[in-house]
Amino acid sequence: MTEDAPVIDSEAEIRILLDALPMGVVVLLADGQERFRNTVATSIAGARHADVLVEVAAERLLVLALRGLESREQIQLAGPPQRVLEVRAIPLADGGAVAIMDDVTERWRIDQVRTDFVANVSHELKTPVGAISVLAETIEGETDDELVLRLTGRMVIEAQRMSRTIDDLLELSRIELGGEMLKTDVDMADVVAESIERVAPIAMRKGVPLMVKSEKGVAIISGDFFQLVSAIANLVENAVKYSDETHQVDVRVVTSDTTVSVEVEDRGIGIPADSVDRIFERFYRVDRARNRATGGTGLGLSIVRHVATNHGGEVNVRSREGEGSTFILQIPRVLRSV
Structure with missing residues (x-):
């Protein structure tokens, strides 16, 4: 200057x-x-x-x-x-x-989510660890073979519960990042078939019939096959868990001009109206006691929501308490040129 x-x-x-x-x-x-x-x-x-x-x-x-x-x-x-x-x-x-x-609203909200997440993870892992510790102490010095067998069986169940929580956390973390998506043309009929194969043993043990309605070569989207299978399998597994014996679960692939939807309908316990807006949050449970009994981690629907977001789609739910729920995963469609 x-x-x-x-x-x-x-x-x-x-x-x-x-x-x-x-x-x-x-x-x-x-x-x-x-x-x-x-x-x-x-x-x-x-x-x-x-x-x-x-x-x-x-x-x-x-x-x-x-x-x-x-x-x-x-x-x-x-x-x-x-x-x-x-x-x-x-x-x-x-x-x-x-x-x-x-x-600082957004910063505060993120801090709250982080705090709640850490508290929930600590609880979900501490509970089975504590149970295993108590069971191990009970077994120590025990000479009754029948009791030891029963206690070790319970230890296996608690270890599996902890393993499921860790697996779901790792899956949610991988899907949230979205960086490893392997996008290809995916037939949603194949996604549904793979998902049903995963959940079929659970449905058979519980006596819940699975009815699938889909057609190959019709519902094509661009997406990550494994993420989509994870999402649909979580929806079907949830439907089975909250359905009573002989109550059928329907899985339908529905197409429109611009989207492909997978609808999973159950005739189970339904969701209270005041919980519908929160069910996709991590670890949120409508009924904690029933969720523990069914073995859920509270992460499945959060995984579904992130898969939908990664694919430019959305997931919605229609539910009436005592009558059942229908979850709808909607993804943009790949249109073929003639």
Whole structure:
């Protein structure tokens, strides 16, 4: 810059930069007078009651910052929609202070999911480990062969439960990443056939008939065969687990001009209306006691949802408590040129 170049108005430049920020910023002078308030902070002041709470918190923390104390406060607003805002006040070198008001809702939501996930994984693994430990202590020194056989059988069941949880976690992690998808032209009739083959032994043991309606060469999509089999097998297995003996489970492949849908219908216990929106969450269980009895990990429907997302599709459910449920996995169709 030459001596003749105009001097940049740093104050105006700072105002422009701060106005471009997505969070609210308020700057006070050392005497407590307001020096600057950016556009977001201005919109908060005097707005809705919830935003006024944020403004009040900022004023309270700024008083502390003028005394040289840095502080922060998180405010949860019930909504709807639920929001979480963080207010932070920092002392400045010239004796003034700055307050920053930031919407951290998404960060908070991710932290909540992470916390719940760790807690659920810990519980799901700790329960069978604890059971195996107690059973092993009981067996130690036991001379009754019949009792030992019964206890070791129970240990095998608990070990298998732990193994299923780990397998489902690994499968969910792999599918969530979506980076290893091997997309090819896939006939959904083949996917359904493979899925039925996986679940058939469970259905036979429980006495639940499986009825399949699909036609080869009609329902073609572009996708990962193994992910799709995992999704459909989870849906069919769920239907079998929550069906009573002789109650048929229907699996249908339905095509439209643009999509291919696989519908899995059972005549089981159904899903309460207040749980329908949550059943695709990791580890969510409508009935924890029944789920333990059926051996579910609570990860199957989360796997289905991620497979649908990876394929540009969606999964939906229709259910009436006491009458059964129908899950519909819908994937965009590959149209053949004539």
